[in-house]
Amino acid sequence: xxxxxxxxxxxxxxxxxxxxxxxxxxxxxxxxxxxxxxxxxxxxxxxxxxxxxxxxxxxxxxxxxxxxxxxxxxxxxxxxxxxxxxxxxxxxxxxxxxxxxxxxxxxxxxxxxxxxxxxxxxxxxxxxxxxxxxxxxxxxxxxxxxxxxxxxxxxxxxxxxxxxxxxxxxxxxxxxxxxxxxxxxxxxxxxxxxxxxxxxxxxxxxxxxxxxxxxxxxxxxxxxxxxxxxxxxxxxxxxxxxxxxxxxxxxxxxxxxxxxxxxx
Amino acid sequence: xxxxxxxxxxxxxxxxxxxxxxxxxxxxxxxxxxxxxxxxxxxxxxxxxxxxxxxxxxxxxxxxxxxxxxxxxxxxxxxxxxxxxxxxxxxxxxxxxxxxxxxxxxxxxxxxxxxxxxxxxxxxxxxxxxxxxxxxxxxxxxxxxxxxxxxxxxxxxxxxxxxxxxxxxxxxxxxxxxxxxxxxxxxxxxxxxxxxxxxxxxxxxxxxxxxxxxxxxxxxxxxxxxxxxxxxxxxxxxxxxxxxxxxxxxxxxxxxxxxxxxxxxxxxxxxxxxxxxxxxxxxxxxxxxxxxxxxxxxxxxxxxxxx
Numbered sequence: 001x002x003x004x005x006x007x008x009x010x011x012x013x014x015x016x017x018x019x020x021x022x023x024x025x026x027x028x029x030x031x032x033x034x035x036x037x038x039x040x041x042x043x044x045x046x047x048x049x050x051x052x053x054x055x056x057x058x059x060x061x062x063x064x065x066x067x068x069x070x071x072x073x074x075x076x077x078x079x080x081x082x083x084x085x086x087x088x089x090x091x092x093x094x095x096x097x098x099x100x101x102x103x104x105x106x107x108x109x110x111x112x113x114x115x116x117x118x119x120x121x122x123x124x125x126x127x128x129x130x131x132x133x134x135x136x137x138x139x140x141x142x143x144x145x146x147x148x149x150x151x152x153x154x155x156x157x158x159x160x161x162x163x164x165x166x167x168x169x170x171x172x173x174x175x176x177x178x179x180x181x182x183x184x185x186x187x188x189x190x191x192x193x194x195x196x197x198x199x200x201x202x203x204x205x206x207x208x209x210x211x212x213x214x215x216x217x218x219x220x221x222x223x224x225x226x227x228x229x230x231x232x233x234x235x236x237x238x239x240x241x242x243x244x245x246x247x248x249x250x251x252x253x254x255x256x257x258x259x260x261x262x263x264x
Numbered sequence: 265x266x267x268x269x270x271x272x273x274x275x276x277x278x279x280x281x282x283x284x285x286x287x288x289x290x291x292x293x294x295x296x297x298x299x300x301x302x303x304x305x306x307x308x309x310x311x312x313x314x315x316x317x318x319x320x321x322x323x324x325x326x327x328x329x330x331x332x333x334x335x336x337x338x339x340x341x342x343x344x345x346x347x348x349x350x351x352x353x354x355x356x357x358x359x360x361x362x363x364x365x366x367x368x369x370x371x372x373x374x375x376x377x378x379x380x381x382x383x384x385x386x387x388x389x390x391x392x393x394x395x396x397x398x399x400x401x402x403x404x405x406x407x408x409x410x411x412x413x414x415x416x417x418x419x420x421x422x423x424x425x426x427x428x429x430x431x432x433x434x435x436x437x438x439x440x441x442x443x444x445x446x447x448x449x450x451x452x453x454x455x456x457x458x459x460x461x462x463x464x465x466x467x468x469x470x471x472x473x474x475x476x477x478x479x480x481x482x483x484x485x486x487x488x489x490x491x492x493x494x495x496x497x498x499x500x501x502x503x504x505x506x507x508x509x510x511x512x513x514x515x516x517x518x519x520x521x522x523x524x525x526x527x528x529x530x531x532x533x534x535x536x537x538x539x540x541x542x543x544x545x546x547x548x549x550x551x552x553x554x555x556x557x558x559x560x561x562x563x564x565x566x567x568x569x570x571x
Contacts, residue, residue: 003300003539003540003541041538046331046332046485046486046514047332048329049332049333049334049485049486049534049538050327050329050334050537050538051537051538075329092540222324222325223324223325223326223327223328224327225327225334225336225537226290226296226536226537226540227537228296228297228299228540229292229295229296230290230291230292230296230297230536230537231289231290231292231327231336231338231537232292232321232326232338232341233324233325233326233327233336233338234324234326235321235324235326235341236324237320246320247320247321247341252296
């Protein structure tokens with residue numbers, strides 16, 4: 001867990017409100033665990049005051065290059081979207097607990113389900129899984145065709161199914177719908193689920209797969225303060241408060257939690 | 265060990281090697297920031313509010329941002345005094361040069377008394393900070409802090425049982441803070457902490473509802489610094505007990521301003537979230553800034569703004 005400066009290499013809009021930001025810096029060499037995040041200072045003044053948690057989309061560990069794909073949601077990310085090459089960027093990270101991958105075995109099949117701006121961290125995850133000999137299939141959902149991001153990149157890692165709510169790209173419906181039909185993604189076809197996306201999507205996945213006992217991991221998003229577990233802004237409740245642990249901190253116990261650990 | 269008399273401060277019997285401590289609620293029980301630096305560098309540590317029973321806190325969202333500040337309504341989430349005594353305070357024993365101040369909160373006078381008695385008996389607790397000013401907890405907390413009579417009664421009750429000095433953390437959400445400060449001084453308080461957060465609110469334009477689930481939250485950060493400076497400037501001239509000043513401190517110059525206003529030491533809160541290293545950075549920067557402004561020692565600067 002470190003704090004350091006990185007230098008902006010590029011910052012380009014890829015679809016409406018969504019940008020791809022590449023930065024280079026020493027602390028990026030430590031970002032080896034997919035699913036962790038960085039806490040980014042947007043601007044240098046006191047407005048915005050707090051950092052913004054941004055997911056790690058890709059890391060080139062040797063060259064210490066970090067790729068972030070983020071959506072402009074408010075004041076902080078708006079300022080971030082104005083970053084230009086050569087500009088310094090103040091990063092805290094890598095932070096949090098990422099997607100567990102060390103237990104994966106060669107030949108296993110991992111189902112990676114992403115929604116909207118939850119898709120980016122699944123790229124780095126998929127690459128690391130493939131390195132371990134795991135077969136990766138992506139199901140990524142968006143509102144409409146113009147919001148689809150990273151489809152080509154993900155296709156290069158594993159078979160990728162696009163789903164849009166209005167049917168303007170790929171299948172029409174929700175990511176969970178694809179699991180019902182003829183895509184050979186029935187429960188017995190995969191060994192582990194990894195997901196990141198909007199809360200209703202994560203809840204639908206947890207409600208569906210928790211009773212089946214399938215192994216799975218969900219990455220949550222929450223408004224954060226410190227990002228390191230001190231301020232208790234980003235807590236969520238556990239499902240079974242055993243050992244007196246009635247809550248988890250999204251920033252430091254998460255953002256990735258095993259299926260069934262927390263209430264959604 | 266005090267190796268630099270320029271930075272050393274003495275308040276209510278506590279001898280601190282420097283005047284900078286993290287503020288309660290912004291630093292947990294120290295564990296998270298110990299990953300970044302040696303906590304022995306701090307003048308002291310004020311740990312998270314501790315209550316009789318475990319508290320789960322408020323629903324999320326618990327924070328919202330404002331220009332130069334943030335609103336929070338954490339709701340005093342803490343594991344309760346038993347767990348704090350069993351695990352959190354013993355954890356801090358490894359830091360041999362770190363005075364520990366425990367923030368104590370409750371809903372009834374009896375809670376405050378019981379928790380204060382327990383924590384004051386811990387071997388590494390140097391002082392108690394009575395939280396009579398948390399704006400985010402219903403029934404209790406802030407009601408103690410807005411009524412001079414009740415604030416005094418509570419202070420007197422805790423003073424009877426505490427084995428360590430008692431600082432009372434005042435609320436700025438009052439018409440006149442001076443009578444409350446005087447009441448707790450008369451009741452035996454050893455010092456004051458000021459200020460706690462200012463009650464505020466932000467609305468979500470899409471949902472047309474408050475952003476924070478609790479509705480209101482406590483405003484902290486640089487936005488409230490002038491209010492803190494003003495209140496410390498007023499109160500320090502009317503009481504004879506030392507003040508730990510807080511409210512939006514970000515750098516060494518802010519520290520000097522608080523000391524000049526009448527604080528004897530300072531606590532840094534929200535700035536820890538922006539930069540985990542802010543406290544040691546301020547300590548490192550302090551002497552250079554003292555040179556720049558012709559300050560020989562922190563102690564001689566206390567109240568220089570009105571003396």
